Amino acid sequence: MALTLSTSGITNSGTIQAAHVSQSIDALKGTHAYDLTPSGSINLTGSMNYRYKTEAVVVANTDTLPISISTKPSGTTFIITNTTNDSTSNQLRFDVPAAASTVAGTHFKFLISQIGADTAIGVAVNRPILFKGTAADLMARIIDGSSGLYSTTNPDNGVLIDASRYSSGDSFEAICDGIYWHITGQKRIAGGLS
Helix, strand or coil: CCEECCCCCCCCCCCCCHHHHHHHHHHHHCCCCEECCCCCCCCCCCCCCCCCCEEEEECCCCCCCCEEHHHCCCCCEEEEEECCCCCCCCCEEEEECCHHHCCCCCEEEEEEEEECCCCCCCCECCCCEEEEECCCCEEEEEEEHHHCEEECCCCECEEEECCCCCECCCEEEEEECCCCEEEEEEECCCCCEC
16 A cells, blocks of 8 residues: 655644655655655656556466455556466456446456467457446447447446457456446457357
């Protein structure tokens, strides 16, 4: 959990302590993780390095499911691998928090990486994947192989992709606008969406 800059002990005509200054330096250098919330514009004269927050999620029959995405920070990329690709009816389930209780702009990515022992791209996954909402606030817009665009007519509380209907190289994203979760992405093998 990130720290917050503190003004505790800083008063007019008071003595500035080393800790008052060092916390700001630590925050700007990245020595310790601090939550920073600028309220104006930021002008950079140098370079800025940014990378997605990533977390590898190894899919195996012994995994504890479901996986609550709300326990991870916004911007997390889940890299889904299953090197044995064991056939199972157990869903790989990602629980999505209610959109109304989520900050607009919160987003997560799901990349289907190596599936099976073969490192070749395109191996189908032998288990279903489910994006499960707590309310009917999931809106799916997924490019579905040769079938074109899969789109829900109304918000739903789940988006299910059947076993063997997604594969290595596919990717999905969940983005919240504060009202709905937009589940978007692309998959190579057509069909199996509900």
